[in-house]
Amino acid sequence: MEVSGGHASEIGTITASSSCQIASTELKALPSSVEDSTQVASELLGLAPVESFLQSYASANADYALLNLGTEGSVWTVTYSGCPISGYGSGVATGATVSAELNASTGELLGNVASSPSSTACPGSSQSQPIGTAFAAGNPIATRCYGTSLTFAMNGCKGGDYVYNLTIETAGATFANVLWEVKTASGGIYVLAGPGGFSIINIAGIVVAQSVNFAAGDGMAMTASFSTFSASATACNGAPCSSSTPFSSIYTIEIDMGTANPAGQGLSFVTVGTDGYSGTTSLALP
Numbered sequence: 001m002e003v004s005g006g007h008a009s010e011i012g013t014i015t016a017s018s019s020c021q022i023a024s025t026e027l028k029a030l031p032s033s034v035e036d037s038t039q040v041a042s043e044l045l046g047l048a049p050v051e052s053f054l055q056s057y058a059s060a061n062a063d064y065a066l067l068n069l070g071t072e073g074s075v076w077t078v079t080y081s082g083c084p085i086s087g088y089g090s091g092v093a094t095g096a097t098v099s100a101e102l103n104a105s106t107g108e109l110l111g112n113v114a115s116s117p118s119s120t121a122c123p124g125s126s127q128s129q130p131i132g133t134a135f136a137a138g139n140p141i142a143t144r145c146y147g148t149s150l151t152f153a154m155n156g157c158k159g160g161d162y163v164y165n166l167t168i169e170t171a172g173a174t175f176a177n178v179l180w181e182v183k184t185a186s187g188g189i190y191v192l193a194g195p196g197g198f199s200i201i202n203i204a205g206i207v208v209a210q211s212v213n214f215a216a217g218d219g220m221a222m223t224a225s226f227s228t229f230s231a232s233a234t235a236c237n238g239a240p241c242s243s244s245t246p247f248s249s250i251y252t253i254e255i256d257m258g259t260a261n262p263a264g265q266g267l268s269f270v271t272v273g274t275d276g277y278s279g280t281t282s283l284a285l286p
Helices: 037-044 048-056
Strands: 002-004 007-009 061-068 074-081 097-103 109-116 136-144 162-170 178-183 197-201 207-210 252-256 268-273 280-284
Touching (some): 037 097, 048 074, 109 178, 136 268
Antiparallel strands (some): 162 252
């Protein structure tokens, strides 16, 4: 449905195939009582990323989807975007976005509010390049963080935590071009039982860049680029590390999954393109 100028009209029907991330077999009937979109919008007001977006845009596109995924219950997914809806508008090359998932019955926020800056290229714009052309990860290995003295800040994982290690298979993007997420089999953001996060490790085993250290109960999704970099003058291929450092095969990705064993849950590592890149790539985690 499209709502424009206070009038609603049907623009098409979406169907899901067995190859779709949200397959029709996973969708359940909606419960008799859920919050409507106006209630959901009100509950998003006051959240810092949403307020920042609203202060930047006098008008924007909004995408609301109401689903009942069975395992996660009824969920509202909401995205506000400064970019045109695909096929409905043009002329804007870049735009900010904010997106969130909420429990449709209670309005409780699920995970974190994801956001991208106004410099992000709009999908389909001449400035946008699919992230899959410039970045891909592979060879995920499930292991543990062995060594009781190890810490997330110094080693990329806390001693005893569950870890995934990934290699860089396709390079070309820089550290600023990616935002990483871990998603569940039903497409939701994985919620940590204990602190964790994403790290980039160089060939010498030095942590060269890290996301924020997510707390227990946080959704595992980067809403901003890497927040910390190695202080070494030569840690990144003989140069200082920064957001403009390009990925290469000398780096590996370490994902600290916290204290709960994630193996066999059908999780996926998702890369979201940003800062000149669009789209996503997904890698199944064992």
